[in-house]
Amino acid sequence: MTETKPAAMWGGRFDEPPADLFKRFNDSLPIDWQMVQHDIAASIAWAQEIQAVGVLTEDECQRITAGLREVAEHAASLPCAPIESGLEDVHTWVEHELVQRLGDLGKKLHTGRSRNDLVSTDFRLWTRECIQLSLAELADLRRSLIDIAAKHSADPMPAYTHLQPAQPVTIGHWALAYEAMLARDSARLADALDRVNECPLGCGALAGTAYDIDRHRLARNLGFARPSSNSLDAASDRDFALETLAVFAACAIHLSRLAEDMIIYNSAEFALVKLSDKVTTGSSLMPQKKNPDALELIRGKCGRISSAHNQLLILLKAQPLAYNKDNQEDKAALFDAANELSMCLRVATLVIDTTTFDLDRCRQRAAAGYANATELADYLVAKGVPFREAHEVAGKAVRAGLAEAKPLEDLAIDSLRAIHPSIDEDVYEVLTIEATLNKRSAFGGTSPDRVHEAVAIAQKRLEAEVREVESHKGLTRQ
Ligand code: ARG
Numbered sequence: 001m002t003e004t005k006p007a008a009m010w011g012g013r014f015d016e017p018p019a020d021l022f023k024r025f026n027d028s029l030p031i032d033w034q035m036v037q038h039d040i041a042a043s044i045a046w047a048q049e050i051q052a053v054g055v056l057t058e059d060e061c062q063r064i065t066a067g068l069r070e071v072a073e074h075a076a077s078l079p080c081a082p083i084e085s086g087l088e089d090v091h092t093w094v095e096h097e098l099v100q101r102l103g104d105l106g107k108k109l110h111t112g113r114s115r116n117d118l119v120s121t122d123f124r125l126w127t128r129e130c131i132q133l134s135l136a137e138l139a140d141l142r143r144s145l146i147d148i149a150a151k152h153s154a155d156p157m158p159a160y161t162h163l164q165p166a167q168p169v170t171i172g173h174w175a176l177a178y179e180a181m182l183a184r185d186s187a188r189l190a191d192a193l194d195r196v197n198e199c200p201l202g203c204g205a206l207a208g209t210a211y212d213i214d215r216h217r218l219a220r221n222l223g224f225a226r227p228s229s230n231s232l233d234a235a236s237d238r239d240f241a242l243e244t245l246a247v248f249a250a251c252a253i254h255l256s257r258l259a260e261d262m263i264i265y266n267s268a269e270f271a272l273v274k275l276s277d278k279v280t281t282g283s284s285l286m287p288q289k290k291n292p293d294a295l296e297l298i299r300g301k302c303g304r305i306s307s308a309h310n311q312l313l314i315l316l317k318a319q320p321l322a323y324n325k326d327n328q329e330d331k332a333a334l335f336d337a338a339n340e341l342s343m344c345l346r347v348a349t350l351v352i353d354t355t356t357f358d359l360d361r362c363r364q365r366a367a368a369g370y371a372n373a374t375e376l377a378d379y380l381v382a383k384g385v386p387f388r389e390a391h392e393v394a395g396k397a398v399r400a401g402l403a404e405a406k407p408l409e410d411l412a413i414d415s416l417r418a419i420h421p422s423i424d425e426d427v428y429e430v431l432t433i434e435a436t437l438n439k440r441s442a443f444g445g446t447s448p449d450r451v452h453e454a455v456a457i458a459q460k461r462l463e464a465e466v467r468e469v470e471s472h473k474g475l476t477r478q
Contacts (some may be wrong), residue, residue: 009095013118027087027088032089034126037089042201043098044068046201048221049213049218049254051124052213052214053213063102064106071094078462085148096363111460115423116322117234119327120203124240130334133467134341138182144352145178146176146458149454154170156367156433158369168366168371172267173454174261176451178258185250185456188277189244192244199215199228200227201218201222202215214338215227238315241326242312245333245345247305249305255302258263258298262351266355267409275294278354279295285423297344298344298348301341305341308337313424317323368407370398371436375439376390380423384422393420
């Protein structure tokens with residue numbers, strides 16, 4: 001293997017090399033190194049196609065393929081991006097390594113293609129893999145939430161509006177609320193995957209390749225559903241990354257809500273849940289402290305992940321057709337957001353798996369705060385009192401309770417009757433938490449029976465989705 005001094009792949013037209021400062025500014029190898037295996041896969045598929053149109057002989061194609069496989073192995077053995085090579089980007093690096101191994105033959109590989117269609121192909125291959133990994137991570141978190149729901153399908157906890165105690169719900173209902181959000185994120189990702197899964201290779205710089213390439217076969221060989229249909233669009237289309245980031249942003253928002261709920265519930269004032277030592281830290285000054293750092297970081301990362309979406313939106317704004325160097329910035333945004341979201345999903349799963357609910361305290365707080373006032377109103381409605389009047393009466397009962405410092409169910413029947421004559425002894429049964437929960441048995445409600453059923457539905461839906469994700473097993477996060 002002879003070492004040749006790397007020159008820019010476009011150097012022929014230039015008298016002078018780029019200034020060092022500009023070169024540092026322009027080079028993208030430290031970032032796009034993440035796509036080195038994708039670049040090589042795309043190159044192997046491309047070599048086959050240019051052989052099919054007679055640019056390479058069968059023997060040349062085989063040697064290029066073997067050379068690229070060697071480069072792939074070499075790349076996998078490197079601990080980090082080989083920036084000392086001085087090469088501009090990952091495409092240049094792969095080609096340079098090939099030429100090092102094969103001499104002039106390696107220089108034939110770039111026939112009929114451009115870095116514009118190549119980078120877009122690599123980035124789509126990377127994004128496809130990333131979505132599949134995210135789907136698997138989402139599935140793990142959803143499974144943990146479903147497990148909580150199954151375990152606590154009948155255990156009450158308080159639920160809030162305006163962070164004021166509103167009505168009791170089952171813990172299972174709370175857990176499945178987050179599962180429902182994450183199920184939508186999974187569905188959005190699966191939907192985005194279809195549009196990610198188009199192959200731009202063979203679009204050339206923008207006008208299409210001048211060789212009679214079978215782009216349908218090329219797309220199939222790279223596992224894409226189809227080739228992209230308009231070369232001018234495909235050369236600079238980054239909608240697939242934009243959509244993926246939009247889903248990541250929504251998912252991060254959902255995780256931040258989950259984190260916030262749990263931070264509040266874990267606070268000494270609420271004390272509904274206990275976070276494990278595995279996901280908390282202490283204070284360097286105050287020995288008694290146990291801080292919910294894992295959850296706070298999840299809440300905080302949401303800013304970073306959602307700005308990546310904004311970053312790409314603004315990056316794409318008003319770019320004239322077709323490729324512009326602005327687009328080199330696209331990868332940093334998606335790579336960073338994907339990495340952060342992956343950590344958030346995995347840490348959230350760990351938090352959920354290791355958190356315990358204080359069931360007595362949850363029940364006690366679910367019963368407090370006059371959370372059964374709606375029950376009293378409904379009780380009166382059942383006795384023929386119009387809802388508006390019943391609402392007023394229940395409000396007065398709450399005031400009576402506050403005056404006596406008692407919950408509604410501890411008010412004597414005489415005090416209740418004084419507020420409305422239709423109230424009878426049977427009201428006490430209605431005011432229990434169990435009655436409150438059991439009554440909410442319409443589809444989507446919090447009754448233990450419904451939650452039990454919802455667990456089964458969620459499990460079934462998740463397992464069907466997981467079978468799809470499993471078919472991509474073998475992928476791992478760094
Ligand atoms: N490093 C470039 C990027 O990430 C590759 C494409 C270069 N194309 C070009 N016309 N200069 O976008």
